[in-house]
Amino acid sequence: MSDPALPAARPTVDSRRLTAAPQPAHQRAPGGGADTATVFDIANVDVFYGSFHAVKNVNFTVAKNEITALIGPSGCGKSTLLRSLNRMNDLVPGARVAGTVAYRGKNIYDQGVDAVEVRRRIGMVFQKANPFPKSIFDNVAYGPRIHGVKRSELADIVEDSLKKAALWDEVKDKLKQSALALSGGQQQRLCIARTIALAPEVVLMDEPCSALDPIATARIEELMVDLAKQFTIVIVTHNMQQAARVSDKTAFFSTEVNELSDTRTGVLVEFDDTQRIFTTPSDERTENYVTGRFG
Numbered sequence: 001m002s003d004p005a006l007p008a009a010r011p012t013v014d015s016r017r018l019t020a021a022p023q024p025a026h027q028r029a030p031g032g033g034a035d036t037a038t039v040f041d042i043a044n045v046d047v048f049y050g051s052f053h054a055v056k057n058v059n060f061t062v063a064k065n066e067i068t069a070l071i072g073p074s075g076c077g078k079s080t081l082l083r084s085l086n087r088m089n090d091l092v093p094g095a096r097v098a099g100t101v102a103y104r105g106k107n108i109y110d111q112g113v114d115a116v117e118v119r120r121r122i123g124m125v126f127q128k129a130n131p132f133p134k135s136i137f138d139n140v141a142y143g144p145r146i147h148g149v150k151r152s153e154l155a156d157i158v159e160d161s162l163k164k165a166a167l168w169d170e171v172k173d174k175l176k177q178s179a180l181a182l183s184g185g186q187q188q189r190l191c192i193a194r195t196i197a198l199a200p201e202v203v204l205m206d207e208p209c210s211a212l213d214p215i216a217t218a219r220i221e222e223l224m225v226d227l228a229k230q231f232t233i234v235i236v237t238h239n240m241q242q243a244a245r246v247s248d249k250t251a252f253f254s255t256e257v258n259e260l261s262d263t264r265t266g267v268l269v270e271f272d273d274t275q276r277i278f279t280t281p282s283d284e285r286t287e288n289y290v291t292g293r294f295g
């Protein structure tokens, strides 16, 4: 199912297995050997919920095969901005996005762009693992099935996606068992497999580790670094160490008080290489946040 209003989907790339110790993103060779083409160009983006101005005038770009982290104090609009990157905010009553979210040069909010196709190209993994009450196989096959993929191709897609999500070895003998019997960390990797089964180019992750223990978190972090060889990742995280460990670029958001309405609007304070944000940020607000003096 392709949308003529969107540029052609990327070709599928072969799966690569997880390596035991991932190289932190900022230590990988520049661009990781991949081209650094711009995937998103986010320009003058504002997001409103009814009359509430949640996020103001956001501008930054997301490069292919990089991990971009969105950090900042609670309520600064990280999740709101993330949801605006694949039109997930369309599903929130009263939400409105202004400005341009150009994906591969095309504004995803232009008339005629199919939001369902946008969400297939730009998948999303949520804070809390949300497997369907179905078998492991059917969870991963769900998306391809509803997109009309032939029955004969499903088993290969399920295996490939579970391998990419570093879950195959743990579940290959129990694909017919309920996904709800998996551990929290396994369920989150299953949700990642379910997302990548649709061969997206981008995976958005909204605090994917916040409900997991440190071991399961480390596993997902390894996985993210591995997945970035094939996918472009944007992650919201409360965990600054996580942003520092896995991401190439970091966007730091904060809030400004609107005197008249006594509400707070999220603003992008600084966007730069992750290493720079955590060592020599250019804005005092960023420095205060990353050194723990605020937030």
Ligand SMILES: Nc1ncnc2c1ncn2[C@@H]1O[C@H](COP(=O)(O)OP(=O)(O)OP(=O)(O)O)[C@@H](O)[C@H]1O
Pocket (backbone or CB within 6 Å): 049, 052, 054, 072, 073, 074, 075, 076, 077, 078, 079, 080, 081, 092, 238, 266
């Ligand atoms: N569905 C909604 N309707 C109305 N206001 C909303 C909605 N979702 C979020 N908001 C408001 O928008 C602002 C930004 O919220 P958002 O959840 O994007 O921030 P965040 O930085 O991701 O926060 P957290 O780190 O606590 O998850 C907050 O003031 C929040 O109350």
